Amino acid sequence: MSALVSRTLMTILVLTALAAPVSADGPADLIIKNALVLTMDASGTVHENGVVVVRGDTLAAVGDAGLLGRFQAESVIDAGGDIVMPGMINLHNHIPMVAFRGLGENGVENRLFKFFFPLEKQMLSRDLIRIASRHGAMEMALAGVTLVADMYYHEDEVARGVAEVGIRGVLGETVIGFPVVDAAEPWGGLAYAERFIEEWKGHPLITPAVAPHAPYTVPPEWLLRSKALAERQGVPLLLHMAEFAHERRLIKDGVGEFPEGKSVVRYLEDIGFLCDALLAAHVIYVDEEDMAILKRRGVGVSHNPKANSRGATGMSPAWEMFHQDLDIGLGTDGPMGSNQMDIVNVLSYAASVARLRGQDGTRFTPYEVVSMATMGGARALDMEDEIGSLEVGKKADIVMVETHTPNMQPLYDPYAALVFSAYPENVRTTIVNGEVVVQDRILRKVDLAAHELEWQALTKRVAEFAKSLE
Numbered sequence: 522m523s524a525l526v527s528r529t530l531m532t533i534l535v536l537t538a539l540a541a542p543v544s545a546d547g548p549a550d551l552i553i554k555n556a557l558v559l560t561m562d563a564s565g566t567v568h569e570n571g572v573v574v575v576r577g578d579t580l581a582a583v584g585d586a587g588l589l590g591r592f593q594a595e596s597v598i599d600a601g602g603d604i605v606m607p608g609m610i611n612l613h614n615h616i617p618m619v620a621f622r623g624l625g626e627n628g629v630e631n632r633l634f635k636f637f638f639p640l641e642k643q644m645l646s647r648d649l650i651r652i653a654s655r656h657g658a659m660e661m662a663l664a665g666v667t668l669v670a671d672m673y674y675h676e677d678e679v680a681r682g683v684a685e686v687g688i689r690g691v692l693g694e695t696v697i698g699f700p701v702v703d704a705a706e707p708w709g710g711l712a713y714a715e716r717f718i719e720e721w722k723g724h725p726l727i728t729p730a731v732a733p734h735a736p737y738t739v740p741p742e743w744l745l746r747s748k749a750l751a752e753r754q755g756v757p758l759l760l761h762m763a764e765f766a767h768e769r770r771l772i773k774d775g776v777g778e779f780p781e782g783k784s785v786v787r788y789l790e791d792i793g794f795l796c797d798a799l800l801a802a803h804v805i806y807v808d809e810e811d812m813a814i815l816k817r818r819g820v821g822v823s824h825n826p827k828a829n830s831r832g833a834t835g836m837s838p839a840w841e842m843f844h845q846d847l848d849i850g851l852g853t854d855g856p857m858g859s860n861q862m863d864i865v866n867v868l869s870y871a872a873s874v875a876r877l878r879g880q881d882g883t884r885f886t887p888y889e890v891v892s893m894a895t896m897g898g899a900r901a902l903d904m905e906d907e908i909g910s911l912e913v914g915k916k917a918d919i920v921m922v923e924t925h926t927p928n929m930q931p932l933y934d935p936y937a938a939l940v941f942s943a944y945p946e947n948v949r950t951t952i953v954n955g956e957v958v959v960q961d962r963i964l965r966k967v968d969l970a971a972h973e974l975e976w977q978a979l980t981k982r983v984a985e986f987a988k989s990l991e
């Protein structure tokens with residue numbers, strides 16, 4: 522009931538916002554001019570020599586140079602012909618694990634038990650999680666990520682780190698059946714999630730969420746309790762889903778409590794878990810019927826082709842899901858499974874993996890891949906009315922990508938340049954919620970010297986402990 526009421530109120534607010542005042546001419550806060558504007562709106566509108574006008578946290582106007590006569594702002598950025606596009610959305614991460622990035626990389630067998638679990642058991646603390654989250658958010662902001670979805674522990678500390686940098690976070694507190702750093706009791710994550718949601722709901726950048734780990738680690742009772750919490754609070758529900766071949770086998774073969782003969786998706790459907798609020802990560806082991814179910818239920822999908830390649834977990838039918846109009850966007854997964862956390866690197870993987878899987882070099886146009894990284898991510902989070910494209914009335918989440926260094930030239934097709942030629946370093950400026958978070962590759966909101974001190978101390982401690990694991 523309360524979710525319904527708040528959704529209705531939200532609709533009224535959005536409609537009011539769209540009705541007039543935001544597009545009125547006159548004073549604004551920030552104008553970007555002389556830009557190649559890729560709006561990523563429904564018709565793929567592009568403005569050469571384009572202009573974007575920001576008022577407060579909102580896009581007041583998007584169009585051609587004619588707008589310059591209608592709006593004034595103290596802050597004007599001359600894009601010099603560079604690309605201006607919606608912020609990129611990273612739909613799947615475990616940001617704090619950046620503290621352990623690069624450990625156990627040399628073909629270690631059973632890396633999960635030899636490195637991940639001992640490191641987490643010994644090293645995790647509120648401080649580590651906050652500092653590492655800040656670090657990860659810095660890396661993502663510099664690369665043009667304006668929203669990251671995360672699943673970890675102490676998500677309130679993740680929220681602090683992410684908010685400090687100034688990007689958005691949809692942050693899911695993990696629910697799992699063994700004692701972890703922030704919950705001594707099995708399933709204690711659920712109560713933690715509720716407190717976290719109460720504390721952070723309504724924050725302009727942070728959307729708290731609940732994240733049961735996966736169908737093979739969380740039984741129906743706790744999956745459904747997590748869903749009930751998400752419904753009661755009107756927040757997203759995050760889950761790893763159909764990621765592994767062994768997960769599919771376990772469920773299909775009816776091992777333990779699982780009923781025999783069902784796919785992962787059908788099992789989740791039959792227990793009543795699938796819903797619009799769900800964002801599912803990976804979604805590799807699915808067939809046509811599964812995809813139809815996911816579409817009917819409005820489940821969002823995070824496609825993580827770089828992590829899936831690196832870990833050899835499988836090639837997702839992302840191209841098929843995209844063309845069946847599922848809500849699918851891109852993610853990296855955590856920095857121990859996909860060391861870089863930017864989306865620029867994921868763009869080419871998305872195209873390449875789909876082409877390899879289909880043995881078809883025409884799969885995924887560059888435009889389609891960029892749309893997954895922007896509107897696709899927004900739709901997967903049910904945030905498409907607020908973010909994902911540069912349209913009047915939406916939040917001002919904007920990225921500028923420079924086009925003059927050799928790797929970005931020639932610029933015959935900006936989408937092809939973004940997907941197949943760009944490096945994350947080509948991102949020049951990142952604006953989130955109307956605030957300049959990165960300008961000309963400099964982070965604007967973080968005390969870099971103070972962060973560096975904390976980061977050095979933290980990684981020194983991790984390095985010392987890691988020696989004992991080799």
Ligand SMILES: [Zn+2]
Binds near residue numbers: 802854
């Ligand atoms: Zn993951």
